[in-house]
Amino acid sequence: MASRFRFDRFLLDPANRRLIRDGAPVDLNARYLDALALLVGDAGQLVTKDRFLDEVWRGVPVTDEALTQCIKTLRRVLGDDAANPRLIETVPKHGYRFIAAVETGTDALEPQATPAVDARQFLLLGGAGVIGAGIAGLLVGLFYGFVGASQPLQPGMGAVSVLLVLVCLAIVAALIGGIGVSFGIAAAGFVPERRWPWPLVGGALGGLFVGAFAKLLGIDAFNLLLGQSPGDITGAAEGALLGGAIGLGAWLGQRGDPSRSVGRGIAAAGLAGAMAGMVIPALGGRMMGGSLDLLARSFPDSRLRLDQIGGAFGEAGFGPITQIVSGGLEGLVFGACVVGAMLIARRQLANF
Numbered sequence: 215m216a217s218r219f220r221f222d223r224f225l226l227d228p229a230n231r232r233l234i235r236d237g238a239p240v241d242l243n244a245r246y247l248d249a250l251a252l253l254v255g256d257a258g259q260l261v262t263k264d265r266f267l268d269e270v271w272r273g274v275p276v277t278d279e280a281l282t283q284c285i286k287t288l289r290r291v292l293g294d295d296a297a298n299p300r301l302i303e304t305v306p307k308h309g310y311r312f313i314a315a316v317e318t319g320t321d322a323l324e325p326q327a328t329p330a331v332d333a334r335q336f337l338l339l340g341g342a343g344v345i346g347a348g349i350a351g352l353l354v355g356l357f358y359g360f361v362g363a364s365q366p367l368q369p370g371m372g373a374v375s376v377l378l379v380l381v382c383l384a385i386v387a388a389l390i391g392g393i394g395v396s397f398g399i400a401a402a403g404f405v406p407e408r409r410w411p412w413p414l415v416g417g418a419l420g421g422l423f424v425g426a427f428a429k430l431l432g433i434d435a436f437n438l439l440l441g442q443s444p445g446d447i448t449g450a451a452e453g454a455l456l457g458g459a460i461g462l463g464a465w466l467g468q469r470g471d472p473s474r475s476v477g478r479g480i481a482a483a484g485l486a487g488a489m490a491g492m493v494i495p496a497l498g499g500r501m502m503g504g505s506l507d508l509l510a511r512s513f514p515d516s517r518l519r520l521d522q523i524g525g526a527f528g529e530a531g532f533g534p535i536t537q538i539v540s541g542g543l544e545g546l547v548f549g550a551c552v553v554g555a556m557l558i559a560r561r562q563l564a565n566f
Contacts, residue, residue: 221257228255233291240291242291246287249284254316257312258313260309266309339403339556343552343556346392347388353551354502355383359380391421391424394453396420411465420453421453422450422453425451425457452501456490459486460487460549460552462482464553466482484550486549488542492541492545494545496534503540507532520532
């Protein structure tokens with residue numbers, strides 16, 4: 215029997231107990247790996263239930279449900295569909311057959327270092343991340359908008375106007391950040407070596423450049439239009455830290471079981487984004503809420519007030535605890551939305 219098998223996007227190496235997809239290792243239960251090796255080794259041939267029991271479970275008494283669950287898990291890991299199988303076909307009441315084309319060999323079948331994306335996929339994945347960023351901006355803008363609209367307003371300014379202005383501002387800020395972070399993460403797909411978290415590097419660099427550009431442009435715009443700038447608003451350092459954290463979440467979401475990658479990636483990116491969002495103000499930086507508060511305090515005639523949020527934490531104004539908590543919330547929403555949109559897009563691309 216050949217020591218290695220290549221099929222679809224996978225390399226199966228039973229001797230070394232590994233399954234690799236696109237150059238990245240896939241986590242798989244040892245017994246399920248044996249079942250896959252049995253199927254792939256006899257590709258095109260019926261593998262009966264008795265053979266699975268003899269060669270995989272080796273005489274250990276199990277029910278038919280154990281084999282059914284094994285095949286179900288293999289299909290999920292391989293991205294196969296029982297109703298329209300590409301890899302594993304069910305032969306009712308008899309067993310299963312591996313129907314995909316299989317290449318066999320030894321040294322010639324080492325994993326190929328090929329990029330995970332091409333130019334078209336890069337644009338689609340980056341664009342999906344930007345859309346996710348826009349959704350995050352909408353959610354964060356609604357939060358700050360409702361808080362701002364609930365404050366006593368000066369005559370002539372309605373609550374709806376405050377809400378709309380803050381929502382639009384949050385969406386624009388999120389889209390700008392999303393462009394750098396999303397396309398930075400997507401660009402990491404051009405790196406053939408995927409054992410290292412290159413999306414972390416891509417997200418950090420994208421956030422760094424966009425954050426620096428946005429801060430420079432914002433300060434120049436305030437100086438030009440109002441004759442003064444608000445000072446240390448969100449910039450390169452914040453963008454790099456948040457982008458790197460979200461990139462780490464995206465990298466974690468691409469590993470292991472493809473059917474769980476979206477949920478795992480959203481959770482990982484949300485958690486990483488929340489941690490980064492709390493660390494940034496703790497180190498003296500500012501997320502959006504902190505920047506809005508700085509803007510309001512820099513311009514005495516500003517009608518924007520976020521003091522009500524600070525009051526919920528026993529602070530007079532938008533204090534340090536408030537900035538840490540609100541920063542964590544912003545990072546969680548931004549990371550989850552950006553990576554969730556990119557992983558959904560990646561899964562859709564894999565089905566074509």
